[in-house]
Amino acid sequence: MSPRPGLTFDTGVLIALERRTQRATEVYRAAADGGALITVPTAVIAEWWRGRTDLRERLLAGVRVELLTPQLAKVAGEAMAAVRKATLVDSLVMASAATRGDIVYTSDIEDLVRLQAHFPTVRILQI
Numbered sequence: 001m002s003p004r005p006g007l008t009f010d011t012g013v014l015i016a017l018e019r020r021t022q023r024a025t026e027v028y029r030a031a032a033d034g035g036a037l038i039t040v041p042t043a044v045i046a047e048w049w050r051g052r053t054d055l056r057e058r059l060l061a062g063v064r065v066e067l068l069t070p071q072l073a074k075v076a077g078e079a080m081a082a083v084r085k086a087t088l089v090d091s092l093v094m095a096s097a098a099t100r101g102d103i104v105y106t107s108d109i110e111d112l113v114r115l116q117a118h119f120p121t122v123r124i125l126q127i
Contacts, residue, residue: 004034004035004036005036005100005101005102005103005123006036006037006038006039006100006101006102006103007027007031007036007037007038007039007102007103007104007105008038008039008040008041008093008096008097008100008102008103008104008105009038009039009040009044009063009104009105010044010089010090010093010104010105010106010107010108010112011044011047011048011089012106012107012108012127013027013105013106013107013127014040014044014045014048014059015048015107016107016127017059018055018056018059021127023127024105024127027105027127028062032062037064038062038063038064039063039064039065039066039096039097039100039102040060040063040064040065040066041065041066041068041072041089041092041093041096042065042066042067042068043068043088043089043092043093044089044092044093045060045065047089066096068092072092072095072096072099073092075095075098075099076088076091076092076094076095077091078118079091079094079095079115079118079119082117082118083114083115083117083118084114085111085114086111086114086115086118087111090108090111090112090115091115093106093112094112094115094116094118094119094122095119097119097122098119098121098122101121102122103122103123103124103125104122104123104124104125105124105125105126105127106124106125106126106127107126107127109124109126112124
């Protein structure tokens, strides 16, 4: 049996979890119950964070925060150069997921689908 893929969450998923939307909550619980690793790049936290709350702290405690390394920054930068209108955070999310073979969850599927041309192995699902 092959290992279960991990998940990478973008900013929209963290917002959806904070708002306690049904789909985001179901995905998060299923991943946690199934032992799947959930990764959130640090740039996503910067885009999402608007001050400390107990809920935000709990959400962060339930995910693996990926630090920005020079290698990850280079891969994301190359994606931005290759994909018109790609943003830094979206490029980092896709680069991060590509390094592990993760599935990306997003609320903004169109932007990430454009980046999929540069990261063809990354599967993208919408919250």
